[in-house]
Every structure is written in structure tokens, then in C-alpha cells.
Amino acid sequence: MTPGRDDEALSWGGDDDPTLDVGVGRAKDPGPEGTTGAAEPVAAAPVGLPEGFEAVGKGSHDVARLDADGTVAPDPAAAPLGNAMFVALGVFGGAYLLYAIGWVVGGMRLQGRLEYLVSDVMFQGSFWLAVLAPVLWFATVFLLTIRSAAWVRIAWLVGGALLLVPWPFILTGAVGR
Numbered sequence: 001m002t003p004g005r006d007d008e009a010l011s012w013g014g015d016d017d018p019t020l021d022v023g024v025g026r027a028k029d030p031g032p033e034g035t036t037g038a039a040e041p042v043a044a045a046p047v048g049l050p051e052g053f054e055a056v057g058k059g060s061h062d063v064a065r066l067d068a069d070g071t072v073a074p075d076p077a078a079a080p081l082g083n084a085m086f087v088a089l090g091v092f093g094g095a096y097l098l099y100a101i102g103w104v105v106g107g108m109r110l111q112g113r114l115e116y117l118v119s120d121v122m123f124q125g126s127f128w129l130a131v132l133a134p135v136l137w138f139a140t141v142f143l144l145t146i147r148s149a150a151w152v153r154i155a156w157l158v159g160g161a162l163l164l165v166p167w168p169f170i171l172t173g174a175v176g177r
């Protein structure tokens with residue numbers, strides 16, 4: 001049982017405001033001639049944040065966004081990843097990790113060949129850029145497509161998988177021998 005406002009040690013002007021009621025989500029219904037009746041539940045309005053603000057903490061996934069016209073729209077970034085997208089990200093993450101390993105193995109095999117084309121410093125720089133390219137592509141696509149549709153993320157990941165094939169490993173590896 002919660003104590004009434006008259007039992008508090010201090011009282012301030014405006015304490016009789018019904019929005020300051022102790023019961024969350026409940027408003028007191030004033031009875032006839034200023035007497036207070038029983039508390040009645042009030043329907044909670046959907047909580048929304050304007051553009052540029054972000055909800056944090058417990059229950060932040062339930063907070064929606066306010067559109068320009070004031071209507072509440074669910075936040076697309078607040079929706080968790082579906083099972084299919086989670087599995088697809090795992091498959092593509094594994095493929096990109098194998099691509100990075102393929103670039104390491106293929107680049108090491110090319111290191112002693114054709115030294116007259118590029119200097120050793122240029123080879124080392126391009127070698128490490130090639131090794132990091134699949135990892136950077138995956139991280140960039142993951143971070144930049146958070147608020148995009150699932151098909152956009154998958155399209156960029158498929159495009160990267162086609163673009164970043166470790167050709168030195170394929171041509172000088174077990175297939176190219």
C-alpha cells in the first residue's frame with residue numbers, strides 16, 4: 001500500500017497534479033465535488049522517439065520512431081536478426097575468412113616469383129591489403145546495411161564474394177598445379 005501525498009515530509013506547489021500520481025499508468029478519477037474515486041487504468045500510449053535520438057537501456061527494443069506526421073512507426077534497426085539472416089551471415093563470414101586465408105596462402109606462393117615486376121615493399125603492402133580486403137568488406141557491409149532490407153545486405157555480400165576471390169590461391173594452389 002502506497003502512502004498518500006499528505007503523509008510526505010515536504011509538499012510543494014503543484015503536488016496535486018494528477019500526472020504526478022504514484023501509480024504508473026493509472027490516473028485518479030475525481031469523484032463528485034472534488035472527492036477522489038478509485039484509480040482507473042489508463043491505456044499506455046506507444047512510446048516513440050524523434051529522429052536523431054536513440055533509446056538505450058532496459059526495454060529500449062520496445063521504443064519506436066516518430067514519423068514526420070507524428071505517427072509512431074517501429075524502428076527497423078530494433079528488430080532482431082531473423083534465423084535465416086543469422087545463418088546467412090555465418091556462412092558469408094566463414095567464406096570471407098576462408099578468402100582471407102586463401103589470399104595468405106596464394107600470396108606466399110607468389111612472393112618469390114616475378115620479382116622484377118614490383119619491389120618487395122610494394123608486394124608486402126598489396127599482399128596485406130589483399131588479405132584484409134575480405135574481412136574489411138564483410139565488416140563494412142555489416143555496419144552500413146544495419147537499417148537496410150535483408151536483400152540489400154545479401155546482395156552486397158554476394159557481390160563481395162564474387163569480387164574478392166583469391167585468384168593466386170586458385171591459380172597456383174592445388175587447382176592450378
